[in-house]
Amino acid sequence: MKHRLKEVQTKLMRGLLDLVVLQFLKAHPMHGYKIITSIRRNFGVYFGPSTIYPLLGELEDKGYLQSSWDLDAERPRKVYKLTNEGQSLLDCTESSLNHIHKKILTMGMNKPSLSDALRVNPLLSVKDSDDV
Amino acid sequence: MKHRLKEVQTKLMRGLLDLVVLQFLKAHPMHGYKIITSIRRNFGVYFGPSTIYPLLGELEDKGYLQSSWDLDAERPRKVYKLTNEGQSLLDCTESSLNHIHKKILTMGMNKPSLSDALRVNPLLSVKDSDDV
Numbered sequence: 001m002k003h004r005l006k007e008v009q010t011k012l013m014r015g016l017l018d019l020v021v022l023q024f025l026k027a028h029p030m031h032g033y034k035i036i037t038s039i040r041r042n043f044g045v046y047f048g049p050s051t052i053y054p055l056l057g058e059l060e061d062k063g064y065l066q067s068s069w070d071l072d073a074e075r076p077r078k079v080y081k082l083t084n085e086g087q088s089l090l091d092c093t094e095s096s097l098n099h100i101h102k103k104i105l106t107m108g109m110n111k112p113s114l115s116d117a118l119r120v121n122p123l124l125s126v127k128d129s130d131d132v
Numbered sequence: 133m134k135h136r137l138k139e140v141q142t143k144l145m146r147g148l149l150d151l152v153v154l155q156f157l158k159a160h161p162m163h164g165y166k167i168i169t170s171i172r173r174n175f176g177v178y179f180g181p182s183t184i185y186p187l188l189g190e191l192e193d194k195g196y197l198q199s200s201w202d203l204d205a206e207r208p209r210k211v212y213k214l215t216n217e218g219q220s221l222l223d224c225t226e227s228s229l230n231h232i233h234k235k236i237l238t239m240g241m242n243k244p245s246l247s248d249a250l251r252v253n254p255l256l257s258v259k260d261s262d263d264v
Contacts, residue, residue, distance in 0.1 A: 004221070004224060005224055005228065008221070008224050008225050008228050009228050009232070011147075011150070012147065012148070012151075012225065012228055012229055012232055013232060014147060015143075015144065015146060015147010015148060016144070016147060016232060016236070018143070019144075019236060020236060020239075023236055023239045024239065026239075027239060042235055042239070043232060043235060089136070089140070092136065092137055092140050093140050093144065094236075096137065096140050096141050096144055097144055097233065097236075100141070100144055100145060100148060100175060101229065101233055103174055103175060104148070104151060104152060104155055104226075104229075107152075107155045107156065107158075107159060107174070
């Protein structure tokens with residue numbers, strides 16, 4: 001059960017990774033490794049360099065991030081910050097997620113009982129007994 | 133801009149598709165094509181049979197859905213319903229999404245100004261002027 005929770009979280013997070021990365025970079029410019037550790041610390045799931053670095057590169061290519069070299073660190077590190085275009089993508093993604101999430105929650109309020117479900121589709125109960 | 137919104141919605145929805153399908157099937161047993169049209173009607177994005185049918189098969193293989201044939205329709209149709217195991221996956225996924233969404237929103241409240249960001253990482257402004 002605990003294993004499944006981790007699997008579910010990882011799957012959801014994978015789909016929300018762009019949003020999470022943009023959101024982190026809105027708060028502060030960061031280098032890639034810092035993003036990796038921040039995701040782990042905040043969300044309890046691990047995405048490694050092979051996931052995060054290509055994503056940062058892609059977001060930069062599309063103009064949502066801008067990178068620069070931090071030469072004062074022990075070794076040079078690429079630091080990413082959000083562009084205006086990135087900010088506008090973030091706003092758009094956030095409002096889209098809010099909308100989708102609200103929809104999903106509303107769907108969840110509509111919970112007919114099993115007997116309702118069988119009334120809607122009475123064949124289901126017949127099929128069940130076929131299997132026996 | 134409108135094109136981008138659609139792209140963002142589709143990408144988010146792709147990551148939330150398991151959840152959405154389970155949520156629909158919690159409300160009513162449905163056949164695959166009905167799920168496709170319900171997603172389009174409710175969320176304004178289209179996922180075709182090549183996405184939805186394999187997903188239904190996978191969820192059934194894992195024991196989250198159970199299918200039966202509806203022979204009363206014009207042609208036989210496979211109807212899916214949620215199993216107890218599927219209900220428990222749905223609960224787990226919903227609470228995980230709530231948690232992640234809350235986290236993302238909280239991160240969003242932490243909005244330092246550009247000058248704060250530069251104070252945290254003063255090199256950024258230097259790098260910016262390097263580019264000029």
